[in-house]
Amino acid sequence: MIENASFEGPPATSTAPPGWFDCNLHSTADTQPGSWLVDKAPSDGNSYISLVTRGRNNSFNDGYTEAISTTLLESLQPGVCYRFTLDLAFFAQFDGGSTGGQGTWGPAKLKVWASTGSCAKSVLLWESDAVTNQEWQPYEFSFAVDKNYSHLVLEAGYVGSDIYNGNILIDNLRLRSSQVQVDDVLICQRGDVATLRVDAPGASIEWSTGATEDSIVVSEPGRYWVKVEQSGCVVTDDFRVGYKPPLRVNLGGDVTGCTGDSVVLDASIPRGKYAWSTGSTDPAITVRTPGTYRVRVEDECGYADEDEIAVTFAEQCCLVTAPNVFTPNGDNINDLFQVSTGTNIGRYRLQVYNRWGKLMYESDDLTRFWDGHAPNGQEAATGVYFWRVDILCNRSNQTGTNSFKGTLTLLR
Structure with missing residues (x-):
């Protein structure tokens, strides 16, 4: 779901890796290792990024925090539980150039945002504590959203209320989705049963029946629901059991x-x-x-x-036949006005008009037929209608376009 999730790219100062964009032009991310004395090996792949917070350095970028953004390959969606994992570290020997040399940097924290545009920071998904570990350490969190979000933002943050020079190293992002979905089920007759299951290892599960296992057996028709909670993220789904x-x-x-x-x-x-x-x-x-x-x-x-x-x-190929009555009443019997044209049709058009000459239906698809609705989506009135079919036959003994006309009666 994340393009270039391990920040692969040529190490460079003030340069975000491919697929990522700097959100603060006054202080930009670095693709590491190799800048500001950072020589730590990546936790994954060949490179990673560093983000910093700026303190009081008598510089134009005092008080700025670095952030980068990326467009997600698949937008975050409501009703889905997401799990985010990443590796973080602090580099104590960081030398930020204008900050007075190495040894003056403290641990920062990381904020992860979802946004509807690059660098927008619409909703805060997670905020770490101060990252003090100097070796790579995995972090993880789960979350759900209430609307679609297309971008992800990573931002360095101050620990406490004061501003200071801080840094954080980031590598090996992983964003996974786990949507709970139980399909509707049809059982044959009374006494038959259906087994319903959710795949959520380690999660807390609650069914509308009161069961807490990962599967239930049902024998009665009705509406059911299941709720799954994992690492603070809760998703639900409802489904129907009916007789076939x-x-x-x-x-x-x-x-x-x-x-x-x-x-x-x-x-x-x-x-x-x-x-x-x-x-x-x-x-x-x-x-x-x-x-x-x-x-x-x-x-x-x-x-x-x-x-x-x-x-x-x-x-004589390509003759058209059509019924003179059809009953679009939803009983799955004669619900469509179906025109039969045989085979080898090169071009086809069906038109249906009411008795005042208004076009009610038109199609050039041989597999689609009129269902008795007017162009505005409302049911057409009962009565007599006129149809016309124009076809071009592909057979060698048939040339030109043939037109066929007739009447039909719509009954409900």
Whole structure:
């Protein structure tokens, strides 16, 4: 989530490593080692950074604290628990040039900010105590945010109320996310159970059932929630358990293909079992001869349903067929006005008008059909509508654009 998290780059005075930007032009970060007598080896990779606080040195930058910022590869988001780890150290022999030489520097602390822009420091995520260890030491903290943040800022800070010359060395950042998510679950019938689990090692877990383990077994439909707390960071998720509805198989409207072509009939569902009238047990079959094809599908709950479809093949290809009635009432039966065009269509456009000539629907996508809504998103009124389809057929014996027109009745 952090670009150049170990501050790799050529060591240089007053120069932030690639991917990072100085927030204070009066006092800028250094890519170490090699500047101001700093010779400590990195804790990770080949380089790291130093940030300083400025004291009273009779200099233009007295009282300034150094900070750097980076754009996160992925913005921080609400509802996610983040864990941040980094290595910090203090360098006692630091020589800041204008500060009177080595031996005059004290430990600083580090502030970590989230921001909506470079160097904005919108919300303080964490503030360390004085970093006094002169060897690299790992630090870590967890946090959550209440809105999206796109940038991260690291800032050196004074320990106490007085200003002074201080320094802090930083290396090996790691930012990880752990979002709690339990998907909705459908169980087959009363007496069946589902096991729900969260992956959060070492966390404190509480379910709406009162359980505190990392998984629960549920057998009743309803709304449930889980709360996970780890290192002071709390995230929650809610989910639904319901009964799986009876299976409904829909092969779509009858199909007209072109002679010499093939038509694919698809009845696939997750973990289904299939029995086609052709003897196939595959989820989908390819047919090249006219006829009526039937399929029986059984789902994992043992629910079964059947459907059939008539397939014809025409010498004059690209004929359009369409129903004259459709019922978009949400019962998953005849809910769409589906136009059948066969195969080998090079260009296609469907338009639907009301009886006053107002365009209600338009599409050039063969896989999309009118669902009975007006352009403003409201349900179209029941009544008679007019449709037009313009197609360009790719077959050699068909040239130019063919137009087809008809009427349909919308019922609810």
